[in-house]
Amino acid sequence: MKKLLRRLHLYLGVFFAPLLLLFVITGWWQTVTINRNKGLGFGQTVIEKLSTVHIDQYYPVTGTKKYRTDAFKILTIALCIGLILAIVLGIWMGFQTPGHRLGSLIALLLGIAVPVVILALAPHRGPPSPAPAAVSASP
Template identity: 30%
Template sequence: MNPAQLNRLLRKIHLYVSVFFAPLLLFYGLTGAIQVLHLHEARGGTYTPPAVVEKLAQVHIHQRYAEKPKRPAPAASAQKAPEKPKAAEPERKEPPAMGVLKAILFLSGLGLAGSSIAGVWISLLIPRGRKLALGLLAAGSVLPVLLVVLVS
């Protein structure tokens, strides 16, 4: 096989593998961006995430479509020990670089999602192999959803 044929073959393989995995890349890019901002967690009683966001985060983290399990309440003992006064907890400050890191991670999630969409768009512009690309895109969209439903 000459280098030109090998190059064409590798590009074709790359195209079809990419189209198959694009829906998962889109999913992980968007849910990862949501998690960087902690939009999947309740915080201090002031914010409650929508149930679908919590469930999608569970797919991202634990591969199951379910709400985050609630921690059981501490067991009330018959005799309570006298509570010690708690010292005021010092305010935890994030290092200055943390904001920059979060911004980069958030943007990388959005970039991964956008790149996946652009790649699918470009692949569907190629007339030769469009039906196979559409089939792989459909399979890459449906198969993970079916598997998550089966294991949840």
């Protein structure tokens, strides 16, 4: 049973590694990128507030408040570097496992190919609708 679980862990890890790298690297990019547009009323639901932590490095609270985000930004960058290193080391370790090199290679190639194929086959609907512009209350 342990052998099966180790093998399952190995193949799942190698399979999802490319997608994890994609999300870690793009998350890093979102953290350090300044230009992000949000629609009017963004940040009302819990998921939007958690997205704000991911994108802007603070948890929004009601009322006006100035947020300091540098420390969390540094922590997020350190997290991204650590995850990238852990994922790359995990892939390397997967290829070092005797008797599982071919399986690791197949899992890695599938981990790259499956998301590419899914994205290629997804119907193109164009960019999302822009957020409604703020309405000014001028007389």
